[in-house]
Amino acid sequence: MTSTATRPRGARARAAIAAKTLRTDRWWLAPLITVIGLGAWVTYATVRVFMHKWYWVDEYHYLTPFYSPCVTDRCVPEASHFGQFLPGWWIIPDAAMTLPFLLLFRLTCYYYRKAYYRSFWLSPPACAVPDGHKTYSGETRFPLLGQNLHRYAFYAAAIISLINTWDAILAFHSPKGFGFGLGNIVLLVNVIMLWAYTLSCHSCRHIIGGKLKHFSKHPVRYRAWTGISWLNVRHMQLAWITLGTLALTDFYVMALAAGWFSDLRFIN
Template structure:
């Protein structure tokens, strides 16, 4: 109807008009604030470490940080290139894992949980339940760049491949200083990180949909139904795993950096 008031959201016709932004009296702003602080701090650390090109490889024990894996440049330290060196020397500030890091970032950016986290904290859309968002219009994920969120399922496949690479790195790290089998605290940290990364990746909503989302009759597909049930149980912890893996990546990288720089000696159990 011409001249009709078609404003969306809290400005829609018929909505109650109140002077206050919200009637909530609790500290609803704490969670979005902590989310901003946590994500910004992690991105700052990861950016600096990925671009530093130093202290990413412990030659004695074959520890390789996930922030430099796979190391595919001839600039990589001897022994750290587990899959060859198809690229020449990298200039300063170019991450050695430049081939995989963008896919990991896109996998997390399009993750269903992370969408909720940064929509609420960075874009305030909405910042909390029963708190009006400051935006005058709402288009959902129907326009660029948010239209690209639908590519999450494809980034999931890339994340699986990269998790396989990280698993290989963790297995190669069972190396002693004098050769042969070796086992130290670094191996425990690398393995724990890999297990958590697999748990986060497999708990992804896209993984759950791929396994059983299109099945009309679970009884006809008992194996896929059982797998779907396991992934569904894991999916309940997806939010916690999203944050835990950020922490495990920092701990793994920081430990390897400290050992590689000589600031810390690896606690060895065998060799």
């Protein structure tokens, strides 16, 4: 706001209003939906991670991504690609080797920052709506200073996507030999969406096309950068889609492992 001392001659002072915003539309709806959506997903994921059961379908070698890879001594051996080197205490997730990095990747994601800053922290909740905090320091102080770790969390997320891809491939080879069912489709769709979300990351786009002065001298990287840029535009949608595919995949594997229904098989 321009002060009286520096206001241009003839300019009017800003009107003093009691309302926090003059917006009359439902600007609060988007933050509310985000709170409900993210809150529901986090609740479901937390419950599932600490259930310590119904994560492996031995008949078809289906493994939920919430438990991949299983590294505690209570895990099913077939689901433990990297051994069982952690104690089976209740407080330790069975996928303790991957979940912290996935959480860090999502928390520091540029889109998710916008989502939970606006919805949970009201900072700000919408355009032309005042911030819910009196002071603003950006991401220059702890704990938000840790958002700079996103570029490193991307590498971990890419490795975890490779692990999930390996899980989806192994699921085609059950004890009965090669097989193909609805569960395989669910696992494959989830992996494809995870790769699309991971590769659409802003850090990935910078890695592919950053520090180049002339794209014409790097045609391969330019083509890759163009593809990543196409995905990057859809980063927000992919962020939500992958939350859905992760929950759906986990629920499907859990339902099969619990015996709620049988897998629809096409081959074997």
